[in-house]
Amino acid sequence: MRFVLDASIVITWAMRDEAQPQADLAFTCIQAGSAIVPGIWWYEVRNILIVNERRGRIDAADSVQFLRDLNAFRIDIQFPQDETELIDLARKHKLSIYDAAYLALAMREGLPLATLDKNLDSAARIEGVALLV
Secondary structure (H helix, E strand, O other), X not given: OEEEEOHHHHHHHHOOOOOOHHHHHHHHHHHHOEEEEEOHHHHHXXXXXXXXXXXXXXXXXXXXXXXXXXXXXXXXXEOOOOHXXXXXXXXXXXXXXHHHHHHHHHHHHOOOEEOOOHHHHHHHHHHOOOEOO
16 A cells, blocks of 8 residues: 655654554555655654654654665655745645645645644645555
8 A cells, every 4th residue: 555654653763762553554554555745754763763762752762773675665755846836735734844745745745644743634634645553
């Protein structure tokens, strides 16, 4: 199965103290399939790891190992995206441009979206985007 993978899902895989059924499902799906992400995803995942290192939730060695493990999955990073479409979606649904990028990608590719972000989930439902749940 191919789907759009939000960073909110990925980071739960790295944090041992988090458990989310949607994240578990996405993990199962990516093991046998592939995901597609907007370019911002690469930065978001690394930023979330660094922030959580600073908070003491994960150490540097675990971050490095997590990124190695993550690189084993088939994740297609898409650049660039349509600026007008992103801004319109962000305005319409009161999303960040980052979240609008995930929504736009799911809409363009006709793929389900895996996210834990409530605003992004809501916007996807309004736009008729399937969710990985």
